[in-house]
Amino acid sequence: MFDALQSIIPTVLFYSAPLILTALGGVFSERSGVVNIGLEGLMVMGAFIGIVFNLAFSDVFGSWTPWISIVVATIIGAIFSIIHAIASVSFHANQVVSGVAINMLALGIGVYLTKVWYGKGQTDMVDQPFYTTSIPMLSDIPIIGPIFFEGIYVTSYIAIVFAIVAWFVLYKTPFGLRLRAVGEHPMAADTNGIKVVKMRYIAVILSGAFGGLGGSVFALTIVSNFSHATIVGQGFMALAAVIFGKWHPLGAMGAALFFGLAQSLSVVSAGIPLLENIPQVFLLIAPYVLTILALAGFIGRAEAPRANGEPYIKGSR
Amino acid sequence: MTTNNKMFGILVPVISVLLGLIVGAIIMLSSGHNPIKGYVALWNGAFGDMYTLGETVRRTTPLILTGLAVAFAFKTGLFNIGAEGQVIVGWLAAVWIGLVVDAPMIIHLPLAIFTGALAGGLWGFLPGLLKAKLGVHEVIVTIMMNYIALYTTNEIIRSVLTDQKTTSEAISATASLASAWLQSLTFYSRVHYGIFIALFAAFIMWFIIQRTTYGYELKAVGFNQHASNYSGMNVSKNITLSMVLAGVFAGLAGAMEGLGTYGSISVMSGFTNLGFDGIAVALLGSNHAFGVVLAALLFGALKEGAGEMPTSAGVPTELVDIIIALIIFFVASSYMIRWAILRFKKEEN
Numbered sequence: 001m002f003d004a005l006q007s008i009i010p011t012v013l014f015y016s017a018p019l020i021l022t023a024l025g026g027v028f029s030e031r032s033g034v035v036n037i038g039l040e041g042l043m044v045m046g047a048f049i050g051i052v053f054n055l056a057f058s059d060v061f062g063s064w065t066p067w068i069s070i071v072v073a074t075i076i077g078a079i080f081s082i083i084h085a086i087a088s089v090s091f092h093a094n095q096v097v098s099g100v101a102i103n104m105l106a107l108g109i110g111v112y113l114t115k116v117w118y119g120k121g122q123t124d125m126v127d128q129p130f131y132t133t134s135i136p137m138l139s140d141i142p143i144i145g146p147i148f149f150e151g152i153y154v155t156s157y158i159a160i161v162f163a164i165v166a167w168f169v170l171y172k173t174p175f176g177l178r179l180r181a182v183g184e185h186p187m188a189a190d191t192n193g194i195k196v197v198k199m200r201y202i203a204v205i206l207s208g209a210f211g212g213l214g215g216s217v218f219a220l221t222i223v224s225n226f227s228h229a230t231i232v233g234q235g236f237m238a239l240a241a242v243i244f245g246k247w248h249p250l251g252a253m254g255a256a257l258f259f260g261l262a263q264s265l266s267v268v269s270a271g272i273p274l275l276e277n278i279p280q281v282f283l284l285i286a287p288y289v290l291t292i293l294a295l296a297g298f299i300g301r302a303e304a305p306r307a308n309g310e311p312y313i314k315g316s317r
Numbered sequence: 318m319t320t321n322n323k324m325f326g327i328l329v330p331v332i333s334v335l336l337g338l339i340v341g342a343i344i345m346l347s348s349g350h351n352p353i354k355g356y357v358a359l360w361n362g363a364f365g366d367m368y369t370l371g372e373t374v375r376r377t378t379p380l381i382l383t384g385l386a387v388a389f390a391f392k393t394g395l396f397n398i399g400a401e402g403q404v405i406v407g408w409l410a411a412v413w414i415g416l417v418v419d420a421p422m423i424i425h426l427p428l429a430i431f432t433g434a435l436a437g438g439l440w441g442f443l444p445g446l447l448k449a450k451l452g453v454h455e456v457i458v459t460i461m462m463n464y465i466a467l468y469t470t471n472e473i474i475r476s477v478l479t480d481q482k483t484t485s486e487a488i489s490a491t492a493s494l495a496s497a498w499l500q501s502l503t504f505y506s507r508v509h510y511g512i513f514i515a516l517f518a519a520f521i522m523w524f525i526i527q528r529t530t531y532g533y534e535l536k537a538v539g540f541n542q543h544a545s546n547y548s549g550m551n552v553s554k555n556i557t558l559s560m561v562l563a564g565v566f567a568g569l570a571g572a573m574e575g576l577g578t579y580g581s582i583s584v585m586s587g588f589t590n591l592g593f594d595g596i597a598v599a600l601l602g603s604n605h606a607f608g609v610v611l612a613a614l615l616f617g618a619l620k621e622g623a624g625e626m627p628t629s630a631g632v633p634t635e636l637v638d639i640i641i642a643l644i645i646f647f648v649a650s651s652y653m654i655r656w657a658i659l660r661f662k663k664e665e666n
Contacts, residue, residue, distance in 0.1 A: 037460075109639060
C-alpha cells in the first residue's frame with residue numbers, strides 16, 4: 001500500500017500541475033463571462049515558447065533556464081491571448097469560434113516556426129528541463145515525507161499555491177468581486193461603474209498567462225521538446241476541470257488532481273493489483289465521461305456563470 | 318436592409334479570405350520566403366494537373382460534409398463542435414461493416430454508408446438530448462464526446478478489429494467507394510464517388526432547411542425558442558433532431574474517409590481535424606449549403622496545395638493552417654469589417 005502510494009502520488013502531482021495551472025486560467029476567463037475553448041492553443045503557445053527559449057538560452061542562464069523559460073512563456077501566453085480578447089470582447093465575435101481559431105493559430109504558428117528555425121517538424125530535446133527534487137526538512141517527516149516531498153517537481157506545489165491565491169483573489173478581494181459580477185450580470189456591473197470591457201480583457205489575459213505557464217510546465221517536465229503532438233488534449237482536459245470544478249479555483253484544482261490521477265493510473269496501473277485488470281481505455285475516457293455526468297446533474301449541478309459566452313453590448317437588453 | 322445584409326453576406330467572407338492571404342504573405346516575407354513563389358506552389362499543388370485536382374476533390378469531400386454538420390446545427394442555434402468525434406465513430410462503423418459483412422455491392426455499400434451515418438447520428442443524439450431536456454451546454458458535451466470517441470475507437474481497433482495492430486484490414490471491394498473511372502481520369506489519385514454523395518447531402522440540407530416545415534421549425538427554434546414553443550412547436554424534439562442530423566452528416570464524412578480514401582481505419586494519435594475544419598467551412602460558407610460547398614472547396618484546395626509548398630518554395634505546410642485560423646478570426650470578427658465598410662460608405666456620401 002505504502003509503496004503504491006509512493007509511486008502514485010508523485011505521478012499524480014506531476015501530471016496534474018499543468019492541468020491545475022491552465023484550469024485556473026479558464027476559471028478567470030469564464031468567471032468574467034468569456035468562454036475560453038482556446039486553452040489548448042494557449043498551452044501549445046506556452047509549450048512552444050518554453051522549449052524554444054530553453055534551447056536558445058540554456059548556455060546563458062544555466063540551471064535557472066527552466067524558471068526563466070516558464071516566466072517568458074507566461075508573458076507570451078498573456079500577449080497571445082489578447083487576440084482572443086480583441087475578437088470576443090471588442091468585436092463581439094462568437095467566443096467559441098474565436099477559441100477554435102486560437103487553437104488552430106497557436107499550433108500553426110508553433111509548428112511553422114519550428115520548421116523555419118530548426119528545419120524539421122520537432123525541436124531537439126532541451127538541456128535544462130525541470131528535474132525532480134526532494135524538499136529539504138519536509139521530506140524527513142515519516143510516512144508523509146517520502147510520499148509527498150521526495151522525488152517531486154517543485155512546479156506541482158507552485159500550481160497548488162497559485163490555486164489558493166486565485167481563490168483568494170476571486171473571492172476575498174474587490175477585484176475578484178468585480179470580475180465575477182461582470183460574468184454574472186454585466187449590465188448591472190456596468191451600472192455600478194465597473195468597466196466591463198476592461199475587466200474582461202484582464203480576465204482573458206490572465207487566462208493566457210496561466211495557459212502559457214501550464215503549457216510550458218507540461219513541456220519542461222513531461223515531454224522536453226516541441227512538436228505538433230506535444231499538447232494533445234491537455235487544454236481541453238483543463239477546460240473539463242474548470243467545469244467539473246464548478247468554475248471555482250479550488251474545485252478546478254481538485255478536478256485537475258483527480259484527472260491527473262486518472263491519467264497517471266492509466267500509466268502505472270499495470271503494477272497495481274486491483275487496477276491491472278481494468279482496460280486502460282476506461283481510465284483514459286474517465287475525465288470526459290465524469291464531466292458529462294457532472295453537467296447533466298448526476299454529480300451535483302454544475303452551473304455556469306450567468307453571462308458566460310455573451311458579448312456585452314452597451315445599451316442592449 | 319435585406320440588400321445590405323446580402324451584400325455583407327458575400328463581402329465579409331471574400332474580404333476575410335483576402336485578408337487571410339495577405340497576412341499569410343506577410344508571414345512568408347518575414348520568415349524569409351518569397352510569397353509569390355509560395356502562392357504559385359500552393360496553386361500548382363491544388364490545381365496543377367489532373368492528379369492534384371483529383372486529390373483536391375478527394376480532400377474537399379469530407380470537408381463539405383463536416384461543414385454541413387456544423388452549419389445544420391447552427392441553423393437551430395446549436396454549436397456542434399463535436400463533428401470531430403462524429404466523424405471518428407462514423408469512420409469506424411463504416412469500416413466495421415465493410416470488414417465483417419459479406420454481401421453483394423448493391424446491399425453492402427449502402428449498408429456501410431448508412432451505418433456510418435447512423436453512428437454519427439447517435440454520437441450527436443446524446444448532446445442533443447442533454448441540451449433539450451436538461452439545458453446542458455452542447456459545446457462542452459460535444460468536446461467531451463470527441464475524446465470519448467477517439468479513445469474508444471482506438472481501443473476497438475486494437476482489441477476488436479485487429480489483434481493489437483494499429484491498422485485494420487482493407488475493406489471488401491463490395492463496400493468500397495473507389496472509382497476506377499474517376500481514378501483513370503486523374504492519373505490514379507484517390508478521388509472517389511464520395512464527392513457525389515457530399516454534393517447530394519448539400520442539396521438535401523438546402524431542401525430540408527428551405528423547403529420543408531421541419532426546416533422552418535428548426536430555424537424558428539434557432540431564432541427564438543420561447544416564441545416557437547408558444548406557437549406550438551416541440552422545441553426539445555427539434556433540438557435533439559437537429560443534433561442527430563448534424564451527426565449524420567459528420568458520420569457520412571467519416572464513412573467517406575473509411576470507404577473511399579483509405580479503405581481501412583488506423584489508430585489515431587490525435588484528431589483528424591476534419592471536424593474542426595468543418596467549423597471554419599460552415600462559418601465561411603455563412604451556414605448556407607451552397608456556401609459550405611464553396612468554402613469546403615477553398616479549404617480543400619488550400620490544404621492540398623500546402624503539400625507542394627515545402628518542396629517548391631521552402632514554405633512549411635503549416636502556413637495554410639495559420640491562414641485558415643486567420644480567416645476564421647476575420648469572419649468571426651465581421652463586426653469589425655461591417656463597421657469599416659459602413660464607415661467607408663458614409664465618407665463617400
